[in-house]
Amino acid sequence: MIPRPTPQVDAVPASTPFVAPEALARRVGRDSLVRLGANESAFGPSPRAIAAMQAALPLTSWYGDPESRDLREALAERHGCAFENIVVGAGIDDLLGLCVRTFLAPGETALTTRGTYPTFTYHVIGYGGTLATVDAKADGSVDIDALLATAVATGPKIVYLANPDNPSGTIAGAADVERLRAALPVGTLFVLDEAYVDFVGTTPIVAEGIVENTIRMRTFSKAYGLAGARIAYALATPEIIATFEKIRLHFGVNRTAQIGALAALADRSYTADVAAEVARGRDEYVALGRDLEIPTLASFTNFVCFRLASQAHAEAMVGALLERGIFVRKPGAPPIDDCIRVTVGTSSERAAFAAAFAEALDTRREKATR
Amino acid sequence: MIPRPTPQVDAVPASTPFVAPEALARRVGRDSLVRLGANESAFGPSPRAIAAMQAALPLTSWYGDPESRDLREALAERHGCAFENIVVGAGIDDLLGLCVRTFLAPGETALTTRGTYPTFTYHVIGYGGTLATVDAKADGSVDIDALLATAVATGPKIVYLANPDNPSGTIAGAADVERLRAALPVGTLFVLDEAYVDFVGTTPIVAEGIVENTIRMRTFSKAYGLAGARIAYALATPEIIATFEKIRLHFGVNRTAQIGALAALADRSYTADVAAEVARGRDEYVALGRDLEIPTLASFTNFVCFRLASQAHAEAMVGALLERGIFVRKPGAPPIDDCIRVTVGTSSERAAFAAAFAEALDTRREKATR
Numbered sequence: 001m002i003p004r005p006t007p008q009v010d011a012v013p014a015s016t017p018f019v020a021p022e023a024l025a026r027r028v029g030r031d032s033l034v035r036l037g038a039n040e041s042a043f044g045p046s047p048r049a050i051a052a053m054q055a056a057l058p059l060t061s062w063y064g065d066p067e068s069r070d071l072r073e074a075l076a077e078r079h080g081c082a083f084e085n086i087v088v089g090a091g092i093d094d095l096l097g098l099c100v101r102t103f104l105a106p107g108e109t110a111l112t113t114r115g116t117y118p119t120f121t122y123h124v125i126g127y128g129g130t131l132a133t134v135d136a137k138a139d140g141s142v143d144i145d146a147l148l149a150t151a152v153a154t155g156p157k158i159v160y161l162a163n164p165d166n167p168s169g170t171i172a173g174a175a176d177v178e179r180l181r182a183a184l185p186v187g188t189l190f191v192l193d194e195a196y197v198d199f200v201g202t203t204p205i206v207a208e209g210i211v212e213n214t215i216r217m218r219t220f221s222k223a224y225g226l227a228g229a230r231i232a233y234a235l236a237t238p239e240i241i242a243t244f245e246k247i248r249l250h251f252g253v254n255r256t257a258q259i260g261a262l263a264a265l266a267d268r269s270y271t272a273d274v275a276a277e278v279a280r281g282r283d284e285y286v287a288l289g290r291d292l293e294i295p296t297l298a299s300f301t302n303f304v305c306f307r308l309a310s311q312a313h314a315e316a317m318v319g320a321l322l323e324r325g326i327f328v329r330k331p332g333a334p335p336i337d338d339c340i341r342v343t344v345g346t347s348s349e350r351a352a353f354a355a356a357f358a359e360a361l362d363t364r365r366e367k368a369t370r
Numbered sequence: 371m372i373p374r375p376t377p378q379v380d381a382v383p384a385s386t387p388f389v390a391p392e393a394l395a396r397r398v399g400r401d402s403l404v405r406l407g408a409n410e411s412a413f414g415p416s417p418r419a420i421a422a423m424q425a426a427l428p429l430t431s432w433y434g435d436p437e438s439r440d441l442r443e444a445l446a447e448r449h450g451c452a453f454e455n456i457v458v459g460a461g462i463d464d465l466l467g468l469c470v471r472t473f474l475a476p477g478e479t480a481l482t483t484r485g486t487y488p489t490f491t492y493h494v495i496g497y498g499g500t501l502a503t504v505d506a507k508a509d510g511s512v513d514i515d516a517l518l519a520t521a522v523a524t525g526p527k528i529v530y531l532a533n534p535d536n537p538s539g540t541i542a543g544a545a546d547v548e549r550l551r552a553a554l555p556v557g558t559l560f561v562l563d564e565a566y567v568d569f570v571g572t573t574p575i576v577a578e579g580i581v582e583n584t585i586r587m588r589t590f591s592k593a594y595g596l597a598g599a600r601i602a603y604a605l606a607t608p609e610i611i612a613t614f615e616k617i618r619l620h621f622g623v624n625r626t627a628q629i630g631a632l633a634a635l636a637d638r639s640y641t642a643d644v645a646a647e648v649a650r651g652r653d654e655y656v657a658l659g660r661d662l663e664i665p666t667l668a669s670f671t672n673f674v675c676f677r678l679a680s681q682a683h684a685e686a687m688v689g690a691l692l693e694r695g696i697f698v699r700k701p702g703a704p705p706i707d708d709c710i711r712v713t714v715g716t717s718s719e720r721a722a723f724a725a726a727f728a729e730a731l732d733t734r735r736e737k738a739t740r
Contacts, residue, residue, distance in 0.1 A: 002582055003527070003559035005613050006475035012616045022435040041431040053626075054424050060630065061411040061595035065392040090460060090600075090622050097619060105376035126617040157373070189373035212372055225431035228625030230460075243375050246382045247496040249467060252460050254624045255598030256423075260430065 008106055008128040015122065021327045028322055034352050036343040037327040039166070039196075039303050041225035043277060043346070045260065046270040049226065052263035053256045064255030071262050075233055078265065084238040085210050087245075090230040090252050092195055092217045097123045098248055099215055099234075103189050104129040104157050111156035113142050115333025117166045117193060124158075132156060140168035140297045140305065140336040144176040148183050155185045162193040164200060167331040167341045169299030171200065181214060190214040195232075196301040198223030198271060199278050212237055220257075222302060223271050223278075224264040229257035278302045281344035288354050292361060297339065305331065305339035306357075313364070314338050320360035326353055378476055378498040385492065391697045398692055404722050406713040407697040409536070409566075409673050411595035413647060413716070415630065416640040419596065422633035423626045434625030441632050445603055448635065454608040455580050457615075460600040460622050462565055462587045467493045468618055469585055469604075473559050474499040474527050481526035483512050485703025487536045487563060494528075502526060510538035510667045510675065510706040514546040518553050525555045532563040534570060537701040537711045539669030541570065551584060560584040565602075566671040568593030568641060569648050582607055590627075592672060593641050593648075594634040599627035648672045651714035658724050662731060667709065675701065675709035676727075683734070684708050690730035696723055 004010065018038070025033050044050075072083035079085075089095040096119055104110055106128030112120060114133035124131050132154065134146035142165050151159050161180070164171045172180075181190050190213050197218065219232035231253060234241075264271070285304040289296040297305040308314045314330045317340050321328050328342045342353060374380065388408070395403050414420075442453035449455075459465040466489055474480055476498030482490060484503035494501050502524065504516035512535050521529050531550070534541045542550075551560050560583050567588065589602035601623060604611075634641070655674040659666040667675040678684045684700045687710050691698050698712045712723060 002607065002609055003473055003557055005472045006478075008475070009472050009613065009617060014612070014616050016615070016620065018436070018620070020433070020436045022439060023437060026439075035432065038433055040433060044428055044431045050427050050430070053427050053430070057420050057423050057427075058414055060420070060423070060598040061414045062405065063390070063408055063410060063591075063597045064600075066388070066390045067393060069392060069396075090619070090624075093621050094619055102375045102379050103373055105378070108376075187373055221433075227433045228430040230434075230622065230624050237372065239372055242384070243379065245386070246384050247379060249460070249464055250386065250388070251463050252600065252622075254460075254600050254627060256626065257624060 011128070012126055024322060024327055030325060033322070033325055033327040034345065034349050035327050036345050036349060036353055037329040039222065039301070039343045040227050041222060041274060041302065042344065042349055043225060043274045045225035046264045046267040048267045048270070049224070049260045049264035053260040056256050056259045060256060062255060063251055064253055064258050066250040068253060068258055071258050074262055074265055079208060079235060081210055081235065082238070084241060085235055086233050087241050087248065088231065088233045088253055088258070089248070090254070091221060092193060092219045092232045093119045094230070094252065095217055095232055095234045096120050096191070096193070098244055099158070099189070099191055100124055100127045100129065102243055102247065108157040109154065110158040110160060111147065111151055111154070112160040113147070113165070115167070115331055115336065116142070116160070117162045118332070120160045120191070120193070136168060136335060138335050139170065140339070141165070141170035142172050144172055144180050148180050151184055151188060156188060158189045158191055159184060160191045160193065162195065164196040164300040166196065166301065167305065167329070168297055168336055169301045169303055169305055170297060171300040181211065184213060188213065192216045195219045195222055199275055199302050200300045201275070201279065210235060210237055215240060220261045220264060223274050224261070225274070226257065226260055226264060229254060229260055231257040231261045278344045281347070281350055284350055285342065285344065288357070292358060294361070297336065303341050303343045305336060305341050307336070307339050309338065311337045314340050316364070317360060320363070321356055324356040324360065326356050381498070382496055394692060394697055400695055403692070403695055403697040404715065404719050405697050406715050406719060406723055407699040408597070409592065409671070409713045410597050411592060411644060411672065412714065412719055413595060413644045415595035416634045416637040418637045418640070419594070419630045419634035423630040426626050426629045430626060432625060433621055434623055434628050436620040438623060438628055441628050444632055444635055449578060449605060451580055451605065452608070454611060455605055456603050457611050457618065458601065458603045458623055458628070459618070460624070461591060462563060462589045462602045463489045464600070464622065465587055465602055465604045466490050466561070466563070468614055469528070469559070469561055470494055470497045470499065472613055472617065478527040479524065480528040480530060481517065481521055481524070482530040483517065483535070485537070485701055485706065486512070486530070487532045488702065490530045490561070490563070506538060506705060508705050509540065510709070511535070511540035512542050514542055514550050518550050521554055521558060526558060528559045528561055529554060530561045530563065532565065534566040534670040536566065536671065537675065537699070538667055538706055539671045539673055539675055540667060541670040551581065554583060558583065562586045565589045565592055569645055569672050570670045571645070571649065580605060580607055585610060590631045590634060593644055594631070595644070596627065596630055596634060599624060599630055601627040601631045648714045651717070651720055654720055655712065655714065658727070662728060664731070667706065673711050673713045675706060675711050677709050679708070681707045684710050686734070687730060690733070691726055694726040694730065696726050
């Protein structure tokens, strides 16, 4: 007889948060795709980070520092906190899992926006929690009032907010985030996922500083161009960080990634250049939408949602683009499941997308008018 | 009020499986140490693996394949199984956590040898399980009969065997392992950690092949010299692998690590050379022990345990070596807590250890005879 998983794991349905571009390429018989579906940085890591990592590789035979001391000290300086306020993990996905495991007992409820970043939901279900959601607003933005009212009425153990939001790309302003956070019931943990914060520009999103009920997450996967390195961090009280220390995977973070992240963090002008180039690409996508008469959602990230006529149209468009060698994704939940979500690529990738998108729209319009 | 962790996590005592050499170096005010304490490969990764990783680094902005398809296919060919029999994780530590989370419900019991590889125990406690142990034999080797008798009598959910064992370095023969595995109660999962298997040489340790009640773990951290890359894999039935798929961190493995592991796996002659050099170093340590009149435990790994006069003597020796800039560890539990465990280094590292060890022993003997 096969050893049985725990009843709790047994009850988890089989699901995959994301089908990878490698699998999609295999599906359509291509070696590779134009990758505009996973919000990876088209501009790569800082050359200084690449050089630091290349120099470090011969010592890959050594374990990385399980305390990530050098990186945490640099991050503490950047954020004006102590290294005891920081935990480093193998991406925000890893840290979300750690949060859920630590704070959400089986059967307890986590509240978030329907359709937001699915890996949080994946961990809630995976650890036997219950998911409660409120709908986003019609324009794709998070409904802070609805989150707040539901949190106050029901007292969930965790409230999760991705800000800027993924997959919509929209942002909640600093005052709204602060209002939500301050109103949360005693004992509710606020998980603030700021993966895309480096693309926001000058819009203030939330005050810096460690707050007792909050875990803030930042990543090197987006503006720093280190998605493949799997490295991110969370900021919280020393009590919360010490609790993570009791159960986290101490040797989970790649040594070269730690060295690359440290170098990337120091290269501020490179990250600023990437953010500026992303802002230009975002404007280009908005202009493209205008030209093609396809509305776009407001974006403060490195991707833009194009709003098509229907959910079915959006799904067909993902397929039509894939056939043309272009990988994009679509949001899974209303009110924005009529969108395709397109990462800001390099200028040639943007041109390839624009051409394929226009062609696929034309093909469809021709069919519709035939 | 601070959000409270789950009662189960709250009950976990604060503990750290290993203090890192970086932290120890800071403690004694050194920039670095001769690293002979973490069983890292002194011979580094294959030059082909380094070259493949260096070439891959500019694309660190891409996520790695969450299915690790290329690597799993290569591993499947190596082991004569299907890729559906394989899950890739961020080191055996990660995979042990996944096993415990998947199979050991809070309160259920895992059985192993007292003092064996502590990260398994760490996860058992971290997930709210109960640990049961049997003692190792006087020579440091695992007591298969005791494990078998206890497993049959008590029906634990998991039996964990590191073979070769860490920290003793000893091995259980293929017939013994098979006898234990075949005798396990229905529903008991056998977790066989073969991290050091590549150093065993021609001694058969256990038949290849997928067995229903068994998860076998292999790593790229030891003979392949990729400890810092965090990449390992487990072999099991497709049913077990599919269960892992429901809850595992899909994007947890570094992209460059996957590419490095694939190249390292292909470079069989390099790994064979490393194993041969390790065997030479092991013989040298045994000869050193003989010269110094310090017994050594039988080793089938890349480390050797030197048996000192007492637990206190071993602990003092770890400190004395650290003061001399040499990092070694000592087993934490009897009957081998009177040992220091020393990784096979390069020939100059071995010489540095031999000199420091002899000196520290002399200092102690002088004190004793004064």
